[in-house]
Amino acid sequence: MENIFKLSQGAVEKLAEQYGSPLLVLSVDQIKRNYQFLAEHLPGVQLYYAVKANPDEHIVRTLADLGSCFDVASDGEMQALTDMGIEPQRMVYANPVKTAGGLATARRTGVNKFTFDSESEIQKMAKAVPGGAVLLRVRVDNPKALVDLNKKFGAHPEDVPQLLRLAREAGLDVAGLCFHVGSQSVSAEAYLDALKICRRLFDEAAKDGFSLRVLDIGGGFPIPALNEAIDIAGMLGEINGAVRQYFPETEIWAEPGRFICGTAVNLITQVIGTQRRNNQQWYFLDDGLYGTFSAIIFDHWEFAFETFKTGQKKVPATFAGPSCDSLDILFRDKLVEPLELDDLILVPACGSYTSASATVFNGFAKTRIIVWEEVRHLFAASEQLAAAV
Incomplete structure (x- = not known):
């Protein structure tokens, strides 16, 4: 069984450029x-x-x-x-x-x-x-x-x-x-x-x-x-x-x-802020606990991150969402390659109990959903093969 849909780096970058971030992509x-x-x-x-x-x-x-x-x-x-x-x-x-x-x-x-x-x-x-x-x-x-x-x-x-x-x-x-x-x-x-x-x-x-x-x-x-x-x-x-x-x-x-x-949706999210707090690296994302990452609370789910960084040693980091609520912290001590402002992150396997339980708290809109099969024509044939596995 092809048990997970996962976008390639090229697809992530092109989709973010075309549709913005955050973005949910459904297959x-x-x-x-x-x-x-x-x-x-x-x-x-x-x-x-x-x-x-x-x-x-x-x-x-x-x-x-x-x-x-x-x-x-x-x-x-x-x-x-x-x-x-x-x-x-x-x-x-x-x-x-x-x-x-x-x-x-x-x-x-x-x-x-x-x-x-x-x-x-x-x-x-x-x-x-x-x-x-x-x-x-x-x-x-x-x-x-x-x-x-x-x-x-x-x-x-x-x-x-x-x-x-x-x-x-x-x-x-x-x-x-x-x-x-x-x-x-x-x-x-x-x-x-x-x-x-x-x-x-x-x-x-x-x-x-x-x-x-x-x-x-x-x-x-x-x-x-x-x-x-x-x-x-x-x-x-x-x-x-x-x-x-x-x-x-x-x-x-x-x-x-x-x-x-669960395995049919990918989230594309972006780093919108970085800083050192209490001797640990913090990254702020444009989607958070009140949005797609609501599954952390309601579904006890731990998400995988794909940063497309290679050859760099992973460091423990805290990830937070975009709202002004201090509860909006996704992970602490999550090992990840060092990131920079505007870096894109792919989150695969996030189709269940995510957008379904998302809110519009703090005035943030729910993350847009697009269908992969309706937009993949934007990619060359070779990219299509690499984008869904």
Whole structure:
């Protein structure tokens, strides 16, 4: 698999000259490759792209054309996809705790698949979307995940039978179960444990008169990170094998987000200030913690930098963003080649939980996004080959 889109130095320089900095460059071809890789290694699994990872319209439309379904978490996401012409049948409202506005939008747009993990949610859904198809989210602890979502969501397995009964009594269509092992989970272990738990719960439900037909195995599939080697094909093979073993007759869904979009976007940022502070080198960039680098806080992500400097010894440096907030510090003691004012930096693999969580704090606009396939004609053929790997 070509698992990452990465611009060449020549492309970075030309794009910055043409469009300015900071700049996000999205490869829709990489989005296609990532989707097709998952489809190949999880055959028969219906993929629901987690829109929250990156809701860019180019990504959503590309995936829609490939046959993807979508995991939406709010009225805003449902409405945005509806406005793009995406059918409600291709969406699951996968927020276990839904707002009144979200449920009203689901009813109005025709979205009729939901997740829940508590008794209080049952009556809300039964009133707003009577007869809706529901999946009960099961808690599966995984402290090894980069972001352990089960600290906030998921019903304890012991509570599942009663919650299923209450949902049935409320007139909801109890379709199945779902789980999420957490974000950037780098081994199959947590998935295998969750599948065993869900198999037991499916069997217990059958004894109680349920015919559960859907299992959603969530997302969390990892992308390459700093100092981290991942055998993603092997990992998906293990998951697929367990799915076929435990659920050969069940409709299987998955909700990839980061894996689809994370490696498909590059950031071009520029040094706008340099100084020595407290005996350490500081560099100020034109994108920061309130912008694309929001993933440092919200996603605990450590970004790789490509400075295109060669033959120079790396030095520890502090990197800060452009805002007037002292919180806007990206890294401390990050080893990097010495930089100068106006130097360009390439940040690959920054497509997930970056622009999606960026703000306009301090009056700084969100970083512009362009599509690589729409601008690569600016480059000679030899440069095109070097620019996307």
